[in-house]
Amino acid sequence: KNEVEQSPQNLTAQEGEFITINCSYSVGISALHWLQQHPGGGIVSLFMLSSGKKKHGRLIATINIQEKHSSLHITASHPRDSAVYICAARGNRDDKIIFGKGTRLHILP
Amino acid sequence: DGGITQSPKYLFRKEGQNVTLSCEQNLNHDAMYWYRQDPGQGLRLIYYSQIVNDFQKGDIAEGYSVSREKKESFPLTVTSAQKNPTAFYLCASSIFQGVGTEAFFGQGTRLTVV
Numbered sequence A: 001k002n003e004v005e006q007s008p009q010n011l012t013a014q015e016g017e018f019i020t021i022n023c024s025y026s027v028g029i030s031a032l033h034w035l036q037q038h039p040g041g042g043i044v045s046l047f048m049l050s051s052g053k054k055k056h057g058r059l060i061a062t063i064n065i066q067e068k069h070s071s072l073h074i075t076a077s078h079p080r081d082s083a084v085y086i087c088a089a090r091g092n093r094d095d096k097i098i099f100g101k102g103t104r105l106h107i108l109p
Numbered sequence B: 001d002g003g004i005t006q007s008p009k010y011l012f013r014k015e016g017q018n019v020t021l022s023c024e025q026n027l028n029h030d031a032m033y034w035y036r037q038d039p040g041q042g043l044r045l046i047y048y049s050q051i052v053n054d055f056q057k058g059d060i061a062e063g064y065s066v067s068r069e070k071k072e073s074f075p076l077t078v079t080s081a082q083k084n085p086t087a088f089y090l091c092a093s094s095i096f097q098g099v100g101t102e103a104f105f106g107q108g109t110r111l112t113v114v
Helices: none
Strands: A004-007 A010-014 A019-025 A029-037 A043-049 A052-056 A059-064 A069-074 A083-091 A097-099 A103-108 B004-007 B010-013 B019-025 B031-037 B043-051 B054-057 B064-066 B076-078 B087-094 B109-113
Touching: A004 A083, A010 A019, A019 A029, A019 A083, A019 A103, A029 A069, A043 A052, A043 A059, A043 A069, A069 A083, A097 B031, A097 B043, B004 B087, B010 B019, B019 B031, B019 B087, B019 B109, B043 B064
Parallel strands: A010 A103, B010 B109
Antiparallel strands: A004 A019, A019 A069, A029 A043, A029 A083, A052 A059, A059 A069, A083 A097, A083 A103, B004 B019, B019 B076, B031 B043, B031 B087, B043 B054, B064 B076, B087 B109
16 A cells, blocks of 8 residues: 555546645645646645645645645646645654645636 | 756656656755655655665565655656556655755656556
């Protein structure tokens, strides 16, 4: 079992829908990252969380440390949001960064 | 502006040749990491370094080598011993063992071996 699990693996939605991507982890962490990967492969860092909630534009990320769970939400989704979203947890013992397998999001116009 | 730079973005090599991928950061980060991603797969750890002149193998180190002679640089060499070198490679850096401190990620290098 991967130490960082994401769900769903694939998600197709209509433009305008509210999107939720989930990330569960089994290790103690010092920080959790949400990344966006576009079809060409380039990685963009969206959020770093160690507690609570962060918002940037239409993106919201939350983390519940006790439940070892984080969510990434996209409000008013748009076709340009289509990408792979990756959760990455940084272990608090060895500092390794462990990645989830990603969620492939496709927003239809 | 501080950041982490990988170069080049796309790289083509002939089979049997060694190739070195560059990763440089000016963030004064102690820890640096190399990951590999295959199509449809998650990122897997190749090597990581927490301090200059020291590094550890990750989950898939075979066929790769690294060096950490300077704090800001962590080059990855894909050797001819790596059986399937074509992949996307990602470099990252962070302050070692800082709770709530941010890791930074390079843009990635897509290596194609023909």
